[in-house]
Amino acid sequence: MERAEELLKLEHVKKAYDGQEVLKDFSLTVHRGEVIVIVGASGCGKSTLLRCINGLEPIQGGRISLQGQVIDGRAKNIADIRQKIGMVFQSYDLFPHKTIMQNTTLAPIKVQKRIRADAEKEAEELLQRVGILDKKDNYPRQLSGGQKQRAAIVRALMMHPEIMLFDEVTAALDPEMVREVLDTMLELARSGMTMLIVTHEMSFAKAVADRVVFLDDGVTVEEGTPEEFFERPKTERAKRFLHTFEFDSVKK
Amino acid sequence: MDWNVIQEYLPLYKEAAVLTLRIGWIGILFAVILGFICAMIQHYRVPILRQITKVYIELFRNTPLLVQLFFIYFGLPKVGLPVSADVCGAAGLALLGGSYMAETFRSGLEAVETVQMESALSLGMKWFQAMRYVVLPQAISISVPAFTANVIFLLKETSVFSAISLMDLMFTAKDLIGLYYKTTESLFLLVVFYLIILLPVSIAASLIERRLRYAGFGN
Numbered sequence: 180m181e182r183a184e185e186l187l188k189l190e191h192v193k194k195a196y197d198g199q200e201v202l203k204d205f206s207l208t209v210h211r212g213e214v215i216v217i218v219g220a221s222g223c224g225k226s227t228l229l230r231c232i233n234g235l236e237p238i239q240g241g242r243i244s245l246q247g248q249v250i251d252g253r254a255k256n257i258a259d260i261r262q263k264i265g266m267v268f269q270s271y272d273l274f275p276h277k278t279i280m281q282n283t284t285l286a287p288i289k290v291q292k293r294i295r296a297d298a299e300k301e302a303e304e305l306l307q308r309v310g311i312l313d314k315k316d317n318y319p320r321q322l323s324g325g326q327k328q329r330a331a332i333v334r335a336l337m338m339h340p341e342i343m344l345f346d347e348v349t350a351a352l353d354p355e356m357v358r359e360v361l362d363t364m365l366e367l368a369r370s371g372m373t374m375l376i377v378t379h380e381m382s383f384a385k386a387v388a389d390r391v392v393f394l395d396d397g398v399t400v401e402e403g404t405p406e407e408f409f410e411r412p413k414t415e416r417a418k419r420f421l422h423t424f425e426f427d428s429v430k431k
Numbered sequence: 432m433d434w435n436v437i438q439e440y441l442p443l444y445k446e447a448a449v450l451t452l453r454i455g456w457i458g459i460l461f462a463v464i465l466g467f468i469c470a471m472i473q474h475y476r477v478p479i480l481r482q483i484t485k486v487y488i489e490l491f492r493n494t495p496l497l498v499q500l501f502f503i504y505f506g507l508p509k510v511g512l513p514v515s516a517d518v519c520g521a522a523g524l525a526l527l528g529g530s531y532m533a534e535t536f537r538s539g540l541e542a543v544e545t546v547q548m549e550s551a552l553s554l555g556m557k558w559f560q561a562m563r564y565v566v567l568p569q570a571i572s573i574s575v576p577a578f579t580a581n582v583i584f585l586l587k588e589t590s591v592f593s594a595i596s597l598m599d600l601m602f603t604a605k606d607l608i609g610l611y612y613k614t615t616e617s618l619f620l621l622v623v624f625y626l627i628i629l630l631p632v633s634i635a636a637s638l639i640e641r642r643l644r645y646a647g648f649g650n
Contacts, residue, residue: 233553235553258555259555262554265553266553268546270546272544272546272547272550274547274551274565275569276568276572285554285564285565286556289556289560290556290557290560335553335554338554
C-alpha cells in the first residue's frame with residue numbers, strides 16, 4: 180500500500196475513568212484515505228477511543244494529533260479541529276427541534292459562516308446521494324432509524340471533515356435498516372474518505388476495511404488486513420472473539 | 432348589587448390593576464433572569480455558587496411571600512437600607528419567583544440529553560453556540576408548561592402586596608369595604624379584575640403549550 184499523508188496519529192494514549200484504565204498505551208496511525216475498522220468486545224474501550232479523538236474525553240497520557248495539531252478538549256483551537264473530524268453517534272443525535280435541512284446546515288452556517296443558499300444546495304446534493312432528499316423538511320422524529328442515521332452522516336459531511344468517526348452507528352437499528360446505512364458508508368469509503376469505524380458488523384468490516392484493529396482490555400491485540408484478521412487470526416483472544424460471532428450465526 | 436357603586440369604583444380598581452401588573456411584570460422579569468442564572472449554576476455544578484443558589488432556592492421556595500415581604504420591608508430599613516413599597520414588592524416577587532423558575536429551568540436543562548451538547552460540539556460549535564442553538568431551545572420548550580404555571584402563580588401571589596401598603600387590587604377592595612361597607616360590589620370587582628388580568632395569560636399559555644405539543648420532539 181502506498182504511504183499517504185499521516186492524518187491522525189495516536190501515540191501511547193492512556194485513558195482512565197475513576198482510576199480504572201480503559202485505554203492502556205494505545206497507538207495508531209491513520210493515513211489519508213484509509214478505512215480502519217476497530218472491533219472488540221463491549222466495554223473494551225472502542226467508543227471511548229473515538230470520544231478521545233474528538234476531544235470529548237480528556238486523556239491521561241500520550242498524545243493524539245490531527246495533521247500535526249494536538250487534540251486537547253480544553254485547548255482554544257478544539258472547535259477548529261473538531262470541524263475536521265466528523266463524528267456519527269450510535270443514537271443519531273440529530274437536533275430534534277430542527278428539520279433535517281436545518282440539522283445539516285446549522286453548523287456550516289453558524290460555525291463556518293457559509294452562505295445559507297450554498298449550504299442548502301450542498302445539503303440537498305448530499306441528502307440526494309444518501310436517498311433522503313424528500314425528507315429535508317421533516318423533523319427527525321418523522322424519520323426511521325436508518326434515515327436518521329443517514330441524515331446524521333450528511334450533517335457530519337457538511338463540515339467537509341478530513342476524517343469521519345463512526346461509533347457503532349448501526350447498533351440501534353432494525354436489521355433491514357442496517358443495510359442502507361452501511362451502503363452509505365461503503366459509498367463514502369469508495370469516494371476516498373478517511374474513516375475510523377467501530378462496529379459489530381463483521382461482514383461489513385470485512386468488506387470495507389483496509390485495516391482491522393482488534394482491541395481488547397484497552398490494548399491493541401491484533402492489527403492487520405481483513406483477510407489476515409478474519410481468516411487467519413494470530414492470537415488466541417482474537418480467535419475466541421471471532422468464534423462468538425460464528426456461534427451467533429449458527430443459532431440464527 | 433348596585434351598578435352605580437360599581438361605576439364609581441371602577442377607576443380605583445383600574446388604577447390598582449395597573450399597579451398589580453406593573454410590579455407583577457417587573458418582578459416576573461427579574462424572577463426569570465434570576466431563575467435562569469441559578470438553573471445554569473445548578474446544572475453545570477459551578478462550585479460554591481451552586482451551594483449558595485441551593486440555599487437560596489430552598490429558603491425562598493419554602494417560606495410564604497408574605498413573610499419574605501415583611502423581612503424586606505421592615506428588615507432592610509433596620510440595617511440602613513430603606514426600600515420603597517414598590518421596590519419591595521417587585522423584589523419579593525422576583526426572589527420568590529426566581530426560586531421557582533430556577534427549578535423549572537433546571538429540569539428543562541436536565542431533560543436535554545448530554546449527547547445533544549456533544550454532537551453540537553463535535554460539529555465544531557463553540558460551547559456558547561451549542562448552548563444557544565441546540566441545548567437552550569430544547570430546554571426552554573420543555574420548560575414552557577411549568578413556566579407559564581409559575582407566571583400565573585406569581586401574578587396571583589401579588590395579592591399579598593396589600594400587607595406592605597401597596598395599593599394593589601386586594602388593598603383597594605379591602606379599603607373600600609372598610610370605608611363604605613359595599614362588600615358585594617367590592618368583592619365582585621376584585622374577582623372580575625383578577626380574571627381580566629389572569630385569563631388572557633392562561634389562554635395564551637395553553638395556546639403556546641398546544642403549539643409546542645404539536646411541534647413535539649421525540650427523536
